[in-house]
Amino acid sequence: MELNNLLVSFLLHVIRTGENTYTRSYSKRITKTINYIEDNLFEAIDLENLAGKCNLSLSRFKHLFKEETGIPPAEYIIRKKSERTRMLLQEQGFSIKDIAYDLGFSSPAYFSTVFRQYNGHSSTEYQKKCYLR
Numbered sequence: 001m002e003l004n005n006l007l008v009s010f011l012l013h014v015i016r017t018g019e020n021t022y023t024r025s026y027s028k029r030i031t032k033t034i035n036y037i038e039d040n041l042f043e044a045i046d047l048e049n050l051a052g053k054c055n056l057s058l059s060r061f062k063h064l065f066k067e068e069t070g071i072p073p074a075e076y077i078i079r080k081k082s083e084r085t086r087m088l089l090q091e092q093g094f095s096i097k098d099i100a101y102d103l104g105f106s107s108p109a110y111f112s113t114v115f116r117q118y119n120g121h122s123s124t125e126y127q128k129k130c131y132l133r
Contacts, residue, residue: 029054030068037077041084044104045077081105082118089127096123 026034033050050073051061065073081103088094100111115123 026068027064029056030065033065033073034069034076037073037080041081042102042104047073078114079118082115085111085115085123086119086126089123090130096127099123 033054036050036053037045047062048058051058054061054064056064062073065076069076071079085099085103088099089096096111097108100108103111105111105114112123115126119126
């Protein structure tokens with residue numbers, strides 16, 4: 001339990017300070033894309049726009065991103081939003097509805113579906129669990 005609390009504290013610190021803890025080396029294009037995604041998690045992120053920022057076609061961008069990171073860009077974005085969601089849910093004062101819209105989800109229902117898919121339980125269950133600690 002104490003180790004879990006330390007890990008959560010560390011992750012909150014990393015998110016708040018903007019430190020990048022990735023030790024993996026990516027090309028400049030993918031690094032730029034990853035930084036853009038992380039800086040704009042509270043926006044709707046369009047893959048066509050990301051590809052354009054890299055001066056690549058959408059298909060080439062998707063291929064290159066997956067080749068370097070191991071996952072497609074859309075999944076990477078969802079995973080990052082899911083990570084940020086877990087951090088926000090641990091802090092009191094954030095409603096699930098507000099988090100869903102702030103992270104660019106089209107509806108709280110879609111947000112809940114994605115959260116459950118990537119975390120194995122609903123955002124409400126996760127938030128309750130955090131509040132009980």
